[in-house]
Amino acid sequence: MTALEIVQQYYSHFNQKNWQGMLDLLHPEVRHEPNQGEVRIGNEKFTEFMQKMDDAYDETLSDIVFFSSSDDTRIAAEFVVNGTYKQAEEGLPPAHGQKYVLPAGAFLEVKEGKITRVTTYYNLPLWIKLVS
Template sequence: MTALETVRLYYQCFNQRNWKGMLTLLDPEVRHEANQGDVRIGADKFTEFLQKMDESYEEHLTDMVLFSEPSGKRVAAEFVVNGVYKKGEPGMPEAHGQPYVLPAGAFLEVKEGRISRVTTYYNLPLWIDLVSKTK
């Protein structure tokens, strides 16, 4: 499977809320660089992140576009996050089921058929504005 196919399957699993499927595509020492916060290293830390995200957010990605560079090791993804804010997090607005639609992107690296890095970017001030305006 190519890096592009691996990343496509990873995001298909995300949209199906198939967390086990996502995790099988990760290198055991995956480097996860979220938009905000510390870098997480390892599949165990990524699993903890997924559990926290699943509690607080319900998200589905649309308008997915994937790009691969010539060596086939790195993939860029552009997408729209369609979400519901279910449970508040410290330092963030109160959650009460607010919907949001937010453009985002990610950069992934694939090594020996498994995703070894996931770096995700989105506009956090825009997200805060979106969930703060919805009552």
């Protein structure tokens, strides 16, 4: 599979809530660079992050557009997050099932058939406004 196909499959698994399918595409030492907070290294930390996200949010992505580098190692994705805020996180507004639609993007690196980096970006102040 090409890097583009791997990342497309990764996001397809996300929309299907196939967390194991997503994890299977990650390198064991994946570097996760979230919009907020510390960088996480490794599948274990990424799995903990995904569990926390699944507890607090119900999200699907739409309008996904992928961009690929000429050397087939880096992929960018632009998308719209369609979500429900299920459970409050520390420092964020209370959750009571608020719906939100939020533009976002991600940058991923792929080496030897595995995703080695996931970097995500979105406008946190806008999200807070949408759920407040």
